[in-house]
Amino acid sequence: MSEITVTRSVQKRKDLQGIRGLAILSVLAFHFYPRNFPNGYLGVDQFFVLSGFLQCMLLSKNFEKPLLSILANFYARRLKRILPLYILMILLILVALHTVFPTSSIVQNEASATKALLFVSNRQHTDEENYFEKLNMAIDLFTHTWSLSVEVQFYAIVPVIFLIGSAMKGEWRIGFYGCLCAISSIYHFSSSPDFAFNSTLARIWQFLIGMITYFQFVSGSNNDGYSPIVTIEDGGEIRDEAVKNVPTSLENFTKYFFLAPMVCIAFCPIELSPNCLRPIFTVFTGIIMFLSIDDKVLGHKFLTYLGDISYSLYLVHWPIVAYAKMMYEDNEYAHAACLFLSILLAVIIYETFEKWYLTSQNAHCAIVTTILIVFCVLLIYRSKIDDAEIETIENVTVATEVGKQVGNHRSYAKLDGVTDGMTLFDAQKRNMYWSMYDIYIDEMNEPGCVRDFPHPWCYYTPDYAFMLTRHIAVSEPLDTPGVVHNDTKYQEMVTRLKRMLPNIKKKLFIMDSFPRVDENKVNWIVPDLRSGKSMEEISFGLYERDDGYEIGRMRHAALVEECGPKCELIDILTLLRNSTTGQLQYFDNRGLSYFTSRNHLSAHGVELVRPLFSDICDKL
Structure with a gap:
């Protein structure tokens, strides 16, 4: 892209990791303590905006290359980031399903594991599946994979959206993304709540907010005290080369004017209407991403490390939530212990497996992922093999x-x-x-x-x-x-x-x-x-x-x-x-x-x- 040039100094965008940290905190609060934090689900909406920013960044980096190179690099980077840990967690959940959870949970979760492997966990449930939910006895251990399904499905169309937009300049490009954003948001709010929640098409507008934020960020860098920039993805972290001037008092006030209400809403004990909160959260997240470079609050070590482990923590926490609900119901001490266990396991997974595969060669990751998929399939069909023996x-x-x-x-x-x-x-x-x-x-x-x-x-x-x-x-x-x-x-x-x-x-x-x-x-x-x-x-x-x-x-x-x-x-x-x-x-x-x-x-x-x-x- 003509607006983007490559320089050598690279600086980590700690503020974006901090936003990830706040997002995963709100999701954890909602899942472990839904009565106390009924609006915490909005953290997933923030993940979608961050993802749109990141996808646009990766596609921009290789824009001058041939089309096939752009696509190959994009999909290789994104699948390497997502697949190994995702498949490992599916395997570990299946092992727990056959060893820790009651037998009554197996059939439903084998079907859910298959959908998770195919990244279709966000599809609407059949009447038979809804019946199981009404029974409220067999908790779906793969419920949380719906958001990964939405994201991976968006990967199929984002290069097309990006390439069309990149053929335009300035206000035309923003207008193009804005029109798509408006169409998707209208589709979202005119659909049934359940469909809108799970549909990729009804979520496109949130990814586009992240993409618009990236383009505004890039175009503004040449006019607002930045050196020419390029952003890259490094081990799941977002880095850029922009070196911003010291923010003014007005900039700090503006930034926290948007950040403070978001934090209050996410952790508010009173349930608020998602139709009002979702657009506010989505737009505010984009604004904060644009304003928060080098922010000391969002760049705090605690928040940035939570952002670093957010992917591991998101994948590992839900099965533990399910176990806590099944075994301990409303025991707050047990839920607190399970929350601590989730964080501990996420740290271990991040510091060992996640860091290892992110720095490994693509071929090594592909081999490991393939082996993990084979074991997942064997575990999914294990009970069917046993039943055939019974017959x-x-x-x-x-x-x-x-x-x-x-x-x-x-x-x-x-x-x-x-x-x-x-x-x-x-x-x-x-x-x-x-x-x-x-x-x-x-x-x-x-x-x-x-x-x-x-x-x-x-x-x-x-x-x-x-x-x-x-x-x-x-x-x-x-x-x-x-x-x-x-x-x-x-x-x-x-x-x-x-x-x-x-x-x-x-x-x-x-x-x-x-x-x-x-x-x-x-x-x-x-x-x-x-x-x-x-x-x-x-x-x-x-x-x-x-x-x-x-x-x-x-x-x-x-x-x-x-x-x-x-x-x-x-x-x-x-x-x-x-x-x-x-x-x-x-x-x-x-x-x-x-x-x-x-x-x-x-x-x-x-x-x-x-x-x-x-x-x-x-x-x-």
Whole structure:
């Protein structure tokens, strides 16, 4: 480019690293303490602006070279920066998934890992994936990779945008980028919030703000006390050759006039509208990048080092957040310890692997990255390989043959594939299989069953309805101990029942309350049996004894009494009670669990309750 010349002295842009440091701090605050810092997600918007600045800088550096050289250098530099650590973190998360996290998380996260490897984590979820999110039991360990997907997808179009803009001069160039910025921002704010959040096209305007900032920075350097400059990327840091004069009081005031409200908003405990904050944050970030050269606050060692480790910290922190939420919920001390662990791991990764590959030859990075990808693929498909082995074991294959018509009834094959000769080893594989695949198990879905109706169920006014959902709120404490009919939640149950009954012609069946299984202990049934623990001892700790199911049963009993003959309870508690010991037992004497680690009935549990439901259906 004619405005850009190369000189020899190189100075690190510490202020930009400081902006990165503030951005990652706000993201960490939002993920670890979302109630206290609900606006911290805006740090990702700052990353997009910084990325636009950096991409424009790299393309400008090689502008005088042939087109293929420009593209080759750009993609080689960006992929070398992103891929090795990104793929390593995917591999480490997959290892943790199979060793630390519950089995119920595996299937969802294997699919998410595949999307992360392909940089499509930002695509909209299917109904089935959204269902998993509603279950809120299997946390997606790759959620945070959506922003990397947006950035890498932008790499595909940024050279075209840059080359068209570079063919223009001065105000025409800024006008071109400004028009694209306006179109993308209109698209962003006219789209649904979820789509706008994840769409690359709806995020282009933020990258363009960074590009406009770079061009203004370059053009201003010749008119505002700068020597001719060129900026380069060095180990993930942004360096330039500009040597600015000492800033005036007015310049300092202007700079902090924009910086101070950004910091206050990012760490404000009150949630504010993203439609207002996002454009403010994006534009203010560009302005600060333009004004903050040699700034002592943003160039402070603490902030710049946070900026240095920001990439490692961003990639490593989310799986730790997920683990903290799953294991410790609202324990602030545990979350603080996990935050410290995230920073410690990020420092170790940055000082070892990240620094090493950034200074290595491209060929070495390519070899390491390829090896890491191979291991990721093997881990992703590990469970599928194991499941294929299960299906080939004699007498363990899940029965899938079509049932036969017998009189007015249809006989169905057993869903669980359980046989009399099964060992504890077989039981362990079955339990893990049921927990891993849960609603994904094809054998649990009879061909022809309708999963989604085009209208609400009441539109069809069915003869019979079954309410099998176990509402946790039903088991919450009564307003007054022992008094049901004046209870607030009971009155809400009655109100909803009265809305439902006119839409049901004959009868409503309601699942009665029973203790929830401790989802973290389902896959320990067989190991505990092998270690010599008695069935009574295992059963005692397998379900949540204080989940208030007795109160739920009191409310249900009162509800059915008020409803009259049109309502009937379905009680599976008697099926779960050991007739000899009188104790609740959520597995059989072979170690086969009646529940998955998602608190659903397993295929074996469905077989347990099948006679009960068959009897109900026979009487209809």
